[in-house]
Amino acid sequence: MRLSKQPDEVSAAAILRAFSDENRRTMLELVATKEMxxxxxxxxFTVTRQAVSQHLRVLKEAGLVEERRDGRSRLYRTRADGIAILHQYFNNLWSNSLALAKEIAEAAEVNTHGDNDQGAEGESANHEQGMPG
Incomplete structure (x- = not known):
């Protein structure tokens, strides 16, 4: 088996479009544990077999599932490379969100400490001048 290339924006976008549908996500969950x-x-599903076939085609074209023929049957299972791209996308999103949250928290901490120090001095000066604090 050949190793896949690093995920690019186009394949990640196709994977996310395929993953955005609830039926397709359920199909991925079904074939994640066994070939079906x-x-x-x-x-x-309550949708037609034709609709299921269309969903499976979208998943296959996005690289999230692979198809294997066994006589007249088509068997589907998740494709590790496609799932890895999806995992990497959400992992990057999570890491970036955590980094942003950390920056916001650190900025708030600096502002809180800075405001308290200046606020107390400003309040004292205002009080001495007879101004409300």
Whole structure:
């Protein structure tokens, strides 16, 4: 098996579009633990088999599932490379969000300490001048 290239924005965008649909997310969950035929997958949904086939095609084109033929059956399972791109995307999003939260917290801490020191001096000066604090 060939290792995949680093994820690029185009493939990540296609994966996120495919992942955005609730039915497709459920299909991914189903085939994450075992290989399943299209018919088995369809049995879990109230939509038509044609709709299930279209969802599976979107997942396949995005690289989230792979298809294997076994006689007349098509068997589906998750594709590790595609899931890795999805994982990396959310991991980067999480890391960036944590970094931003840290910056905001540190800035708030600096402002709080800075405001308290200056605020107390400003309040004393205002009080001495007869101004409300």
């Amino acid at each position: 035929s299209a018919g088995e997958i369809a049995g879990h």
